[in-house]
Amino acid sequence: MELTQLQISEIISNYTSSSEGFVTLQSLIMNSLMFHERELFVSENKDEQCNGFRSRRWYSHGFEFSLRIPRSRSGNFYPVLLGLIRNESEERARLFILLYTKGLTTEQIGEVSECVYGRSYSKQQVSYLANSCRDDVEKWLCRNLSSHYLAVYIDATFISTRRDRQVSKEAYYTILGILEDGSREVLSVVNHPTEGALCWKDELDTLEDRGVKEIDRVISDALTGIENAVCAAFPCAAHQFCVAHLKRQIINSVAHKDKPAIASELSEVFRMEDDSVDSLWGYEHFVTFVDRWEKKYPTLKKYKTERNMAYFTYMDFPKEVQRCIYTTNWIKRLNRKYKRTINMRTSMPSAQAVIFSWNHNGNGRNKKCL
Numbered sequence: 001m002e003l004t005q006l007q008i009s010e011i012i013s014n015y016t017s018s019s020e021g022f023v024t025l026q027s028l029i030m031n032s033l034m035f036h037e038r039e040l041f042v043s044e045n046k047d048e049q050c051n052g053f054r055s056r057r058w059y060s061h062g063f064e065f066s067l068r069i070p071r072s073r074s075g076n077f078y079p080v081l082l083g084l085i086r087n088e089s090e091e092r093a094r095l096f097i098l099l100y101t102k103g104l105t106t107e108q109i110g111e112v113s114e115c116v117y118g119r120s121y122s123k124q125q126v127s128y129l130a131n132s133c134r135d136d137v138e139k140w141l142c143r144n145l146s147s148h149y150l151a152v153y154i155d156a157t158f159i160s161t162r163r164d165r166q167v168s169k170e171a172y173y174t175i176l177g178i179l180e181d182g183s184r185e186v187l188s189v190v191n192h193p194t195e196g197a198l199c200w201k202d203e204l205d206t207l208e209d210r211g212v213k214e215i216d217r218v219i220s221d222a223l224t225g226i227e228n229a230v231c232a233a234f235p236c237a238a239h240q241f242c243v244a245h246l247k248r249q250i251i252n253s254v255a256h257k258d259k260p261a262i263a264s265e266l267s268e269v270f271r272m273e274d275d276s277v278d279s280l281w282g283y284e285h286f287v288t289f290v291d292r293w294e295k296k297y298p299t300l301k302k303y304k305t306e307r308n309m310a311y312f313t314y315m316d317f318p319k320e321v322q323r324c325i326y327t328t329n330w331i332k333r334l335n336r337k338y339k340r341t342i343n344m345r346t347s348m349p350s351a352q353a354v355i356f357s358w359n360h361n362g363n364g365r366n367k368k369c370l
Contacts, residue, residue, distance in 0.1 A: 027065045034079040038070035041077050049073040145187060147213040151178040151324070152187070152237075153331035154203075154220045156195040157338070163193075171195040173203055174338075176331045184330070187212075197225030204233035217313070219328055221245055227310060240313040243270050244327040246303075254297055265289055270311075270326070273319035282312030 042048045053068040069082060092113075099109045110122060153176040158169040171194055175187040187207060192199045200223070207215075217238040218230045222245070230239050247266050254262050269285045271277055287304055294300045314326040324330075 027067065030065065030081055031068050034067075034070050034081055037079050037081075038072065038077055041072065045076075047074075048077070141188065141190075143210070145177075145207065145210045145212050146179055146185075147211055148180060149177040149212065149215050150180060150182075151217045151219060152176070152207075152215050153178075153328055154200060154218065155328050155331040155335060156192075157335040158195075161191075168193075171199075172335075172338075173199065174331060174335055175203065175207070176334060178324075186334070195223065197223060197229040200226060201229035201232055204229060208233065217317070217325055219325055219331075221328060222308075222310070227307065238313050238316070239310050240325055241308070241310040242326075242328040243311055243314075244329060246308075246311055250300065250303070253299055254293075258296075262293070265292075271315070272322055272326075274315075275319060277315055279309060279312035279315045282315050283309045286312070 038050060042050060049072065051071040051073045053070055056067045056069055058065045058067055069079065071077065096109050096113075099112060106124075154173070156171040156173045158171055160167050161170040163170070171192050173188070173190050173192060173195070175189075177185045177187045179185055188203060190203060200220075215234045215237040217240055218234065219240045219242065220226055220230070222241040227239055230237060247263070247270070250266065251259055251262055266289070269282060269289055271282070283306075286308070290300050290304050294304075314322045317325065
């Protein structure tokens with residue numbers, strides 16, 4: 001007996017009125033499509049033979065489907081339907097990665113999955129899916145770099161990180177480079193438990209191993225010994241200490257009533273875009289400033305050292321770039337952006353998780369700055 005289209009529709013409607021019937025019918029249709037696709041594949045390839053089936057469960061929109069995936073003897077048969085299922089799984093993994101890098105925990109992502117896909121994922125399952133992109137991050141961190149950078153900013157920030165069942169603040173070293181076309185590029189993000197000049201020396205040496213031959217200037221905080229690390233790795237690079245950091249240190253060490261006068265004098269010492277001054281002029285006027293105030297504030301004496309000439313390196317460069325290179329503000333803004341994501345969690349489960357999260361929140365070279 002031949003059924004009409006309406007009769008077929010009614011039978012299917014009655015059969016799929018329950019979730020069990022819907023799942024059974026969908027599984028039957030998908031298995032039938034794959035079975036006949038293999039039949040066609042074998043008929044078109046005379047050297048091929050059928051080789052049974054393998055079972056797989058597929059979760060979609062709150063339903064679990066039981067699939068019997070046909071195989072060929074050579075293993076060259078791959079059903080079109082399986083490719084579509086794989087694409088959906090990859091999209092789900094990308095969603096989990098996006099949510100993770102935006103600050104959600106693996107447990108929260110599992111709850112979101114239950115709302116969207118009708119299936120809850122455990123923390124371990126979410127981590128496994130997110131791990132699918134970790135290799136890409138590792139490759140990106142080890143990629144070859146340009147041979148020349150106009151400027152390189154270096155800075156470390158501290159994140160609560162779990163290590164050996166204990167949580168402590170650990171240092172994450174970020175290096176930001178400025179290319180010849182003026183665009184910014186994150187060169188490296190790496191973890192060391194503490195910050196120190198020797199660690200920075202190792203990371204700068206790594207830049208050379210990755211292809212960097214020349215850096216015009218390095219901008220950093222005045223960490224003890226950092227100038228030796230920079231000079232050892234890139235002896236021809238000019239070195240600029242962060243002026244904003246120094247100003248803040250000095251202003252915070254004086255009485256409130258003297259802060260306006262101190263700030264005004266420091267602004268005069270650290271002139272911007274003035275072709276009539278150079279680094280020697282700046283340092284000499286800074287020493288004069290310290291001489292004027294050290295009787296009232298003896299702690300200022302420590303700033304009278306030739307090492308601090310590095311605060312005035314920017315004066316020896318064209319005025320058009322001075323505001324770009326006299327502080328580490330750019331890289332500190334980048335680190336603050338990273339920390340906004342991290343701070344949504346109490347602590348990170350590992351150093352690798354921190355670096356993975358950071359590199360999925362922005363590692364391009366898209367922004368022009370010079």
